[in-house]
Amino acid sequence: MPTSTEFSLAEAIAVLTRTPATLNALLRGLPNTWVRGNEGKDTWTAFDIVGHLIVGERTDWIPRVRIIMANGEARPFDPFDRFAQFKETEDKSLERLLDDFTRLRGENLAALQTLNLQPEDLARRGKHPALGVVTLSELLATWAVHDLTHLHQLSRVMAHQYRDAVGPWLAYLGVLRCDGHSAP
């Protein structure tokens, strides 16, 4: 493994800014085969994944940034509910979820900008309820990589729907050999 790069706020924001448009381009208007298919019992659909990203925007990333800035390690983050989307997305369309995610992400990136974080802020420490001490830069890096882990999962869940349809090409398509390490 080569050395991976150091965190840069501008680089993280570059990824975070693009995710809503990426999901819109990939998912909006797709047939239900791709949107409502999962990988079997207790796995997520593309619809569920977008719902999960919405919950993160509401309860995870910026709220945790604020806790670090206000309280440091003194106040642990609230635990994140990784299953809240199943209740919250009932009776909504994928298009509605995509719109909600786009709006919330925009609001959260605006909130981040308002905080006007300085380089020294990035080393501030907070307390994760399970992982222990983390830094603000680790939280922000994770926000961006969390988008990527769910893009990874989305591509795998969608590909799974054509697992049989590709016939002998199964042997060449790595996404169909992914064991679901990024599944919930």
Add this chain to the structure above:
Amino acid sequence: MPTSTEFSLAEAIAVLTRTPATLNALLRGLPNTWVRGNEGKDTWTAFDIVGHLIVGERTDWIPRVRIIMANGEARPFDPFDRFAQFKETEDKSLERLLDDFTRLRGENLAALQTLNLQPEDLARRGKHPALGVVTLSELLATWAVHDLTHLHQLSRVMAHQYRDAVGPWLAYLGVLRCDGHSAP
């Protein structure tokens, strides 16, 4: 694993149509950290992956559809060069590659429509130089899943750049545990 769905030409086209805009939304204008970073020796960058998709549009998918329609199993497909992009993309920008891919994919989907494939055509057989007998529907399903396998790879290559930056969250981010089954 649940039963995966049967091939539908309209569903495959729905994915194939969306890939150029998805890659544009994800990649265009990103800092070099995300575009020019790979996962170590002999692995691909995001730039290389887009180059590979272009080679596929030029030499793989529609040319193979035409061979099946004209010659069936009598004429095996030409082998696909999985490394051609390293030469072909020299001196090009990512933006140029994204434009080229968008144009070629549009032309190829137009060519597919012109062929006016009927349900009985989907069972036509061709000969893959390594995999042996394949059907037209398997080829078209693979074209769509090939897009998804490289989206899977893209998200992994990008996430890798922040492997260290996420700190203890490494444990929760599945994309960082992906072993590269979808790497070249």
